[in-house]
Amino acid sequence: MKTNILFAASECVPFIKTGGLADVVGSLPKYIDKENFDVRIILPKYLAIPEDYRSKMQYKTHFYMDLAWRNQYVGIMELEYEGVIFYFIDNEYYFSGYKPYGNIYEDIEKFAFFSKAVLSAIPLLEFRPDIIHCHDWQTGLIPAYLNERFQQGEIFRGIKTIMTIHNLKFQGVWDKKSVKDITGLPDFYFTPDKMEAYGNSNYLKAGIVFSDYITTVSPTYAQEIQTGFYGEGLNGLISARSGNLLGILNGIDYEEYDPATDKQIIRNYDPVTFRKEKVKNKMALQKELGLTVDPKAFMIGIVSRLTDQKGFDLIDCVIEEICSEDIQLVVLGTGEAKYENLFRHFAWKYRDRVSANIFYSDERSHRIYAASDAFLMPSLFEPCGLSQLMSLRYGTVPIVRETGGLKDTVEPYNQYESTGIGFSFTNYNAHEMLATLHFAKDVYYNRKREWNKLIDRGMARDYSWNSSAKSYEQLYNIIVGK
Numbered sequence: 030m031k032t033n034i035l036f037a038a039s040e041c042v043p044f045i046k047t048g049g050l051a052d053v054v055g056s057l058p059k060y061i062d063k064e065n066f067d068v069r070i071i072l073p074k075y076l077a078i079p080e081d082y083r084s085k086m087q088y089k090t091h092f093y094m095d096l097a098w099r100n101q102y103v104g105i106m107e108l109e110y111e112g113v114i115f116y117f118i119d120n121e122y123y124f125s126g127y128k129p130y131g132n133i134y135e136d137i138e139k140f141a142f143f144s145k146a147v148l149s150a151i152p153l154l155e156f157r158p159d160i161i162h163c164h165d166w167q168t169g170l171i172p173a174y175l176n177e178r179f180q181q182g183e184i185f186r187g188i189k190t191i192m193t194i195h196n197l198k199f200q201g202v203w204d205k206k207s208v209k210d211i212t213g214l215p216d217f218y219f220t221p222d223k224m225e226a227y228g229n230s231n232y233l234k235a236g237i238v239f240s241d242y243i244t245t246v247s248p249t250y251a252q253e254i255q256t257g258f259y260g261e262g263l264n265g266l267i268s269a270r271s272g273n274l275l276g277i278l279n280g281i282d283y284e285e286y287d288p289a290t291d292k293q294i295i296r297n298y299d300p301v302t303f304r305k306e307k308v309k310n311k312m313a314l315q316k317e318l319g320l321t322v323d324p325k326a327f328m329i330g331i332v333s334r335l336t337d338q339k340g341f342d343l344i345d346c347v348i349e350e351i352c353s354e355d356i357q358l359v360v361l362g363t364g365e366a367k368y369e370n371l372f373r374h375f376a377w378k379y380r381d382r383v384s385a386n387i388f389y390s391d392e393r394s395h396r397i398y399a400a401s402d403a404f405l406m407p408s409l410f411e412p413c414g415l416s417q418l419m420s421l422r423y424g425t426v427p428i429v430r431e432t433g434g435l436k437d438t439v440e441p442y443n444q445y446e447s448t449g450i451g452f453s454f455t456n457y458n459a460h461e462m463l464a465t466l467h468f469a470k471d472v473y474y475n476r477k478r479e480w481n482k483l484i485d486r487g488m489a490r491d492y493s494w495n496s497s498a499k500s501y502e503q504l505y506n507i508i509v510g511k
Contacts, residue, residue: 031067032159033160034160036057036164037144037162038050038070038072039140039143040129041054043055049415050196053246057494057497060495066502068113069113070113074104075125076126077127078117085108086106088106096212097212104119114156116154118146123143124139137208144174160509161188163190165195165199166199169236172235172236175239176239189242189508189509191241191508192236194412195412197254198338201231207230208230223238226262246276247434247437248277249432250410255267255271277500278496278500279418280496280497281418281419286422288423293395294396296309307423310396311328311401313400315357326355326382328357328358328359329403329428330403332362335369337365346460361390363387363389399425404420407429409432411432413434414429417434424488426469427450427487428453430454439452442469450483452465452469
């Protein structure tokens with residue numbers, strides 16, 4: 030008999046995406062063993078979902094639900110996409126607008142509605158989940174509501190929950206009085222052993238307290254968030270629940286990110302042909318961006334949100350040294366104005382070797398992965414990170430700081446034993462990063478065979494969802510007692 034799993038999330042590719050959460054929710058179910066598991070996904074039906082998808086959704090049913098003193102419409106739409114069934118919770122009051130998130134006080138009510146609507150919809154779905162797999166703070170109230178009022182119903186008894194933390198920094202925090210009014214949860218849920226945290230209410234804390242299991246997106250991050258530095262104020266609670274905490278590394282979709290078949294890059298290549306073909310992508314990108322066309326130039330790529338979390342304050346400290354004569358730097362992304370302007374300035378100052386693309390383009394990102402020699406990710410913290418996995422897939426050598434998923438996935442180069450797949454540094458220090466970058470540059474220019482072996486080993490690693498999916502399958506089996 031199959032185990033039924035319902036993923037609940039606020040975003041999912043291809044329907045709506047603001048970050049890596051959407052990639053995980055959209056990709057993982059495709060890799061779960063369909064013989065033993067029936068995985069379905071439930072999402073808000075945002076107005077921002079492209080019309081192509083919204084027009085194909087089938088109306089399933091609707092009902093009215095109380096949310097404290099409010100009475101709200103809940104529509105349920107259904108769509109099958111790439112062999113996976115998706116349910117969409119429809120309510121134009123909450124889910125209109127041109128983006129999934131807005132002001133936090135609006136989101137607090139929006140996702141209280143969504144969490145309760147997910148549970149209220151279950152009797153009407155003709156699909157009773159054995160496990161509800163909740164993703165990030167937007168679904169943190171699902172385990173709390175399940176504990177509080179849904180256990181009385183026969184259909185809900187015995188349903189288990191998993192809370193996956195994609196980034197502990199985002200927790201869904203608002204004042205207790207407002208959250209009581211919005212959620213309708215009784216007073217005793219707003220105590221320090223439940224939802225209360227430092228005088229406020231915390232949705233993610235509710236998910237951590239009431240779920241049966243907690244997972245994070247890499248083994249190292251699971252350890253880090255039990256410490257004061259990375260724990261974002263919840264490290265004590267997470268340590269207390271460490272017996273039910275598991276770090277499972279994210280993967281990437283190897284069909285979408287495949288240099289042998291990628292239609293968005295200029296020249297396709299694989300682990301055998303990269304020595305001749307990969308450089309053609311570099312020359313094409315140099316021409317496209319107005320950089321000096323030089324197949325031998327050491328090109329460093331960055332595709333990222335431009336924020337402190339991603340280590341851009343380190344880059345800011347030593348950017349003049351990074352932009353030396355024998356390096357080309359290509360940046361793609363948006364974020365904090367100071368970093369956007371930093372890269373614009375250096376693209377103006379060194380227009381033949383620095384390119385600042387202050388926007389986001391999926392096509393341009395694929396071209397940067399394919400064209401660059403190295404990929405820089407000096408993150409302050411990184412729960413998993415997908416960019417370094419994409420760069421490895423494209424034969425681009427990652428240069429990373431040893432934190433979270435970066436530490437788990439990028440084995441540092443050992444010149445004495447000729448092992449490793451990238452370069453890494455330990456301390457959050459700009460000059461340590463610069464020294465590592467110079468080491469990588471030295472290997473690139475002066476030990477080309479060693480550099481190509483780094484690429485060989487990196488492209489041979491399997492960071493697809495296959496192995497991660499098996500880890501989730503094992504966890505599902507443990508939870509249902511198989």
